[in-house]
Amino acid sequence: MTxxxxxxxxxxxxxxxxxxxxxxxxxxxxxxxxxxxxGEPVSSTYRLLQNLTTLEWVESGSKRGLYxxxxxxxxxxxxxxxxxxIRQAALGPLKQLREASGCTAFMCVLRGDRxxxxxxxxxxxxxxxxMQLGDSLPLYVGAAPTAILAYLPTGERRDYLQRFQNGGExxxxxxxxxxxxxxxxxxxxxxxxxxxxxxxxxxxxxxxxVFNHRGELVAAVSASGLxxxxxxxxxxxxxxxxxxxxxxxxxxAYKLSGDSYFSE
Amino acid sequence: MLKNAQDLIDAISEHGPMTAAELSGVLGTPRSxxxxxxxxxxxxxxxxxxxxxxxxxxxxxxxLADAASAAMTEWSFARRVxxxxxxxxxxxxxxxxxRHDEAxxxxxxxxxxxxxxxxxxxxxxPLYAGAAGRLVLAHHEHLEDYLDRAPFPALTATTLRTAxxxxxxxxxxxxxxxxxxxxxxxxxxxxxxxxxxxKSGTFRGCLTLGGRATEIRERKEELIERLTSAATEIxxxxxxx
Numbered sequence: 025m026t027x028x029x030x031x032x033x034x035x036x037x038x039x040x041x042x043x044x045x046x047x048x049x050x051x052x053x054x055x056x057x058x059x060x061x062x063g064e065p066v067s068s069t070y071r072l073l074q075n076l077t078t079l080e081w082v083e084s085g086s087k088r089g090l091y092x093x094x095x096x097x098x099x100x101x102x103x104x105x106x107x108x109x110i111r112q113a114a115l116g117p118l119k120q121l122r123e124a125s126g127c128t129a130f131m132c133v134l135r136g137d138r139x140x141x142x143x144x145x146x147x148x149x150x151x152x153x154x155m156q157l158g159d160s161l162p163l164y165v166g167a168a169p170t171a172i173l174a175y176l177p178t179g180e181r182r183d184y185l186q187r188f189q190n191g192g193e194x195x196x197x198x199x200x201x202x203x204x205x206x207x208x209x210x211x212x213x214x215x216x217x218x219x220x221x222x223x224x225x226x227x228x229x230x231x232x233x234v235f236n237h238r239g240e241l242v243a244a245v246s247a248s249g250l251x252x253x254x255x256x257x258x259x260x261x262x263x264x265x266x267x268x269x270x271x272x273x274x275x276x277a278y279k280l281s282g283d284s285y286f287s288e
Numbered sequence: 289m290l291k292n293a294q295d296l297i298d299a300i301s302e303h304g305p306m307t308a309a310e311l312s313g314v315l316g317t318p319r320s321x322x323x324x325x326x327x328x329x330x331x332x333x334x335x336x337x338x339x340x341x342x343x344x345x346x347x348x349x350x351x352l353a354d355a356a357s358a359a360m361t362e363w364s365f366a367r368r369v370x371x372x373x374x375x376x377x378x379x380x381x382x383x384x385x386x387r388h389d390e391a392x393x394x395x396x397x398x399x400x401x402x403x404x405x406x407x408x409x410x411x412x413x414p415l416y417a418g419a420a421g422r423l424v425l426a427h428h429e430h431l432e433d434y435l436d437r438a439p440f441p442a443l444t445a446t447t448l449r450t451a452x453x454x455x456x457x458x459x460x461x462x463x464x465x466x467x468x469x470x471x472x473x474x475x476x477x478x479x480x481x482x483x484x485x486x487k488s489g490t491f492r493g494c495l496t497l498g499g500r501a502t503e504i505r506e507r508k509e510e511l512i513e514r515l516t517s518a519a520t521e522i523x524x525x526x527x528x529x
Contacts, residue, residue: 101353
């Protein structure tokens with residue numbers, strides 16, 4: 025590395041930031057427009073763009089004379105993505121969910137044909153024995169598994185629905201394609217899943233999907249408790265589960281579209 | 289300064305969050321300079337201190353990655369085709385371009401097998417393995433220079449490692465116009481791919497799909513036909529010269 029102690033060094037980072045911010049907002053821009061936004065002469069902006077192009081922070085755009093963000097962001101982004109710990113992202117929101125609702129809060133991810141519990145925050149009201157850390161359920165029972173199934177890519181979901189018809193696992197009855205499809209459709213239209221006693225009699229759970237920065241499904245969070253507590257008129261627990269899913273997604277760089285957590 | 293910033297970012301993206309002392313060691317730079325650099329990068333929101341004083345990359349990188357991908361408007365039509373393909377065939381499709389002797393995935397449309405596939409936007413494949421990698425190799429301007437680096441490390445038992453094997457593969461690919469990657473990157477995973485070419489035959493990128501190797505083998509002909517007709521549609525739309 026060269027000596028980076030000069031104040032001019034930090035200044036160039038600020039200028040680079042102004043350029044990438046402008047390109048992030050506008051997509052593609054000509055040098056003159058970038059110079060205007062950054063408040064620098066065209067000649068020095070051009071030199072800066074050349075330096076940024078060498079580092080692949082910036083690249084030539086789809087037409088001559090235009091610049092856009094470069095592939096360095098894609099390359100670094102995919103590495104950062106692999107470092108993000110979804111358990112860490114979910115822990116705070118799940119604790120908040122437990123504090124606010126008294127329910128046991130979970131996070132599950134897809135592993136093979138099942139949803140595996142990778143985080144659990146014990147509730148204060150009811151101590152359910154189902155879904156301990158590392159336990160799993162088939163995707164057609166329970167709130168978090170159903171939320172995962174509902175938000176899988178269409179092809180993956182179709183494949184699972186077909187495969188489930190070949191036979192169920194353990195004590196759980198496989199629903200017909202028709203009834204399961206209807207349940208998944210309902211889950212997607214309302215943005216959350218409801219498991220009403222299908223894992224443990226008398227215990228109800230609400231689940232909601234967690235998305236990454238590209239809006240792809242990565243996990244689901246849920247809260248379980250006594251039926252009457254979960255299904256109260258105000259749907260308070262449902263709102264808390266959705267909030268936990270939203271906060272976890274945001275910690276994974278998911279961007280809200282408008283005011284709603286769900287773009288669908 | 290910008291180069292130093294990139295070196296620091298590369299170190300963190302490779303090793304995960306690091307302390308200033310660790311960064312100073314890895315980069316061979318005095319700790320005081322590293323602190324100033326961190327201060328600069330923190331001030332523009334590209335890095336941040338964690339609670340334990342390690343420096344990490346911020347989520348802004350992911351937002352910038354999405355913006356960089358969205359700005360590649362020349363691929364907008366291909367992306368639409370990608371979405372339609374995964375909707376109608378249930379497979380996961382990828383769009384990749386050549387970059388620095390690698391095939392860089394710039395977008396995907398998720399179908400089946402999402403948890404088992406290693407390629408995703410921003411990820412790369414070497415040119416000696418995988419459908420996208422081998423397609424880029426088949427159209428590489430400096431093929432022999434690349435092959436001088438052979439033998440390449442084996443990723444699986446079926447990876448093509450030698451220059452001779454890769455030369456044969458390049459020839460076959462150019463002749464038939466598609467690649468079948470049969471467990472040469474990941475055991476149990478296969479891929480098929482076709483090039484996206486200009487009218488004059490210049491390689492622009494490639495369209496590939498990936499999934500379970502057995503299914504890819506069984507449905508090979510049907511899937512190649514899908515890929516080929518999608519590639520023709522993209523090439524006709526763009527009318528690349």
